[in-house]
Amino acid sequence: MLGPFLGVAGIQVTDKAIAWASARAPWFNRVMEGFPTLLVREGQRDRAAMRSQSLTDPALDRALHAAGLEYEREVVIGRLEPNGKITLVRRAR
Known part of the structure; x- marks a missing residue:
């Protein structure tokens, strides 16, 4: 039961980290968006x-x-x- 929770938590943390970096670094946003x-x-x-x-x-x-x-x-x-x-x-x- 812990495995799926850790998987979902990892995806959410990664999503928030990418969103944070994209909002603060235009070059990173361009790389992520294309x-x-x-x-x-x-x-x-x-x-x-x-x-x-x-x-x-x-x-x-x-x-x-x-x-x-x-x-x-x-x-x-x-x-x-x-x-x-x-x-x-x-x-x-």
């Missing part, structure tokens, strides 16, 4: 970046349509955020 991946640059899909993130063309198409865009040429920059959301910045008209 970095965005550029998927679209100046209207061109970065196939290598998409492949490294296992992102399919239809998935990026859905994100474009959700943002009210039809083609990636309308995008200056598109990135996959560490939380999994795709952020698209529209080209100025």
Whole structure:
């Protein structure tokens, strides 16, 4: 009965330690959260970046349509955020 309690307590202590360090050291927070991946640059899909993130063309198409865009040429920059959301910045008209 003591084993599961120690396991849960260890996980909680680790979680609190990471949260504490992330709140006090921006560099540590960046390491823990990750970095965005550029998927679209100046209207061109970065196939290598998409492949490294296992992102399919239809998935990026859905994100474009959700943002009210039809083609990636309308995008200056598109990135996959560490939380999994795709952020698209529209080209100025």
